[in-house]
Amino acid sequence: MPLDQSFIGRSWPPTEPYLVGREKIREFARAIGATDAEYLDPEAARAIGYADVVAPPTFPVVFTMATSRQIIEDPVLGLDYSRVVHGDQKFAYSRPVVAGDALVCVNSVEEITSRGGHDFLTTRTEVTTEAGEPVLTVWSKLVQRGEEQS
Amino acid sequence: MSEAAQAQTFEPQTFRVTRADLVRYAGASGDFNPIHWSERIATGVGLPGVIAHGMFTMALVGRAVTAWAGAPDAVVEFSVRFSRPVPVPDTDEGTEVVVTAAVKDVAADGNTRLSLTATCRGEKVLSLAQAVIRKR
Numbered sequence: 355m356p357l358d359q360s361f362i363g364r365s366w367p368p369t370e371p372y373l374v375g376r377e378k379i380r381e382f383a384r385a386i387g388a389t390d391a392e393y394l395d396p397e398a399a400r401a402i403g404y405a406d407v408v409a410p411p412t413f414p415v416v417f418t419m420a421t422s423r424q425i426i427e428d429p430v431l432g433l434d435y436s437r438v439v440h441g442d443q444k445f446a447y448s449r450p451v452v453a454g455d456a457l458v459c460v461n462s463v464e465e466i467t468s469r470g471g472h473d474f475l476t477t478r479t480e481v482t483t484e485a486g487e488p489v490l491t492v493w494s495k496l497v498q499r500g501e502e503q504s
Numbered sequence: 505m506s507e508a509a510q511a512q513t514f515e516p517q518t519f520r521v522t523r524a525d526l527v528r529y530a531g532a533s534g535d536f537n538p539i540h541w542s543e544r545i546a547t548g549v550g551l552p553g554v555i556a557h558g559m560f561t562m563a564l565v566g567r568a569v570t571a572w573a574g575a576p577d578a579v580v581e582f583s584v585r586f587s588r589p590v591p592v593p594d595t596d597e598g599t600e601v602v603v604t605a606a607v608k609d610v611a612a613d614g615n616t617r618l619s620l621t622a623t624c625r626g627e628k629v630l631s632l633a634q635a636v637i638r639k640r
Contacts, residue, residue, distance in 0.1 A: 385532035386563040387519070390576040402577065411566040411579045415559050416533055436549070440558040442632070444583035450576070493583075 357466050357473050357498070358431050365462035366424050371484050372417040376453035379409045386410060399452070406453035413451055415443075418479045418492045421459040425477055426496070433475065433498060441474065442495035448488045456484045464493065471500030514605040514618075517568040521556055521590065522598030529560045543594070556590040561601060561629060565622050568603040572618070573637040580615060581636035584622075588629045599624055605635075614639030 376396065383393035391398035392408050399407045426433050451457070458481070465476040479492040526540050535557055538545040546554045562584050570576050592598050601624050608617040620633035 382532045385525075385528045386560070386567060387525075388563075388567050388570075390570065392576045402575070404577070408577055410563065410576070411570065411582050412559055412563045415535075420534060440586050442583065442585045443559065443562060444581070445579075446581045447579060 356468060357433060357475060359466055361425075361428075361431050361463045362466050363463065365460060367460075369421045369424070369459040369461075371456040371458050372421075374409065374451055374453050374455040374457060376407050378416065379407050379413060379451075379453050382413050382416060383410055386412075396453075404450070404452050409451040409453075411445060411447070411450075414445065414481060414490060414492055417457065418459060418481070418494070422461055422477050422479065422494065425461055425463060426475075431475075433496070437499045437501070439497050439499065440494070441497040442476075442493070444493040445490055447490045449490075451481075451489060455489065457481050457489060458484055465495075473498040473500075514568075514572050516602055516604045517571065519564040519567070519601045519603070520598055521560070521564075521592055521601055522596070523554065523592055523594050525598070526554065526556055526560065526592060529557055529563075533557065533559060535559065551589060552591045554592055554594070556592050556601075558584075558586040561586070561590055561622060564601055565603050565620055565630070565633065565635075568605070569618065569620070569635045569637065572605060573640075575638075575640065578637045578640065579635055580638050581634070583635075584620075584633040585631045586629070587631040588624075588627055590624045590629050601629070608634065611636075 380394050388410050396406050460480045462478050464478045467474045476495045481489045530536050540557050604621045605618045608619040610616050616637050618635045622630045
C-alpha cells in the first residue's frame with residue numbers, strides 16, 4: 355500500500371525537551387570508539403569554548419530517532435516498518451550538541467515519493483534549545499521496500 | 505580552489521567492527537533493531553547475516569572527518585546514503601571499514617567540502633557521502 359501523500363508538508367508539535375547528559379555523551383563516544391578529550395572531559399571542552407562535553411556529530415540520532423516515531427508509527431501514514439531500511443541521513447549544524455542542553459524537536463515530512471515499487475519518506479527534524487536557539491537540522495530518508503511478488 | 509587545498513591529502517582511516525561493537529552501539533544509541541544482533545532474524549529478512557547499524561558506519565566516518573579536521577566541533581554539515589550493508593561476522597576479527605576523503609571544493613568563507621568513501625571488503629557501502637568542515 356502506498357504511503358499517504360497527505361503527510362507531505364505536515365509537521366508535528368514540539369517534543370518534550372531531551373536533556374543531554376554528560377554520561378550519555380561519554381557512553382555514545384565510547385561506543386563509537388571516539389577518544390577525543392572534548393567528548394569525555396568537561397575541562398577539555400571548556401578549553402575550546404563549551405560549557406561541558408560536546409557530542410560527536412551523529413550523537414543527535416539518540417533522540418531524533420526516538421522522536422520521529424511520532425511520524426512513522428502513525429497508522430494513517432501506512433508505513434510497514436518491517437520492510438523499512440535507512441536510505442539517507444544528513445545533519446546540518448549551527449553548533450555541536452553540548453551536555454546540559456535541553457533540546458526540542460519539531461518533526462515534519464518533507465517528501466514522499468515512489469520509484470521502482472519502493473516508497474521513500476524524508477523526514478526533517480529541527481532541533482532547538484527550549485529558548486528557541488537553533489542547534490541542528492536532521493534529515494532522514496527511509497525506504498520501504500516493495501512487497502515480494504509471488 | 506587553491507592548489508594547497510587540492511593538494512591536501514587525508515590518510516585513510518581503518519576501523520575494525522565486531523559484534524561486540526554493534527551490541528554496545530545498540531545500547532548507546534537506543535537502536536535495538538534485531539538485524540544488528542540476531543543472525544536468525546537478519547537471515548530471515550534476506551540479509552547475508554548480522555549487519556552494522558548504518559548510523560554506526562556513519563559515526564565511524566564522522567570520527568575520520570573530525571580527526572582530519574583536527575577538531576571535534578568542526579563539522580558544519582554531514583550527509584551519507586547507505587548503499588550497501590556492512591556484514592559483521594561472529595568472529596574475533598569481525599570486519600573492517602576503510603574511510604577515505606578528497607577535497608571537493610573550498611567555499612568563499614573557507615569551509616571545505618569533503619567527498620567521502622567508506623568501503624568494506626573492497627566494496628563501497630556509502631554513496632553521496634560528504635562533509636563540510638569549518639575553517640580553523
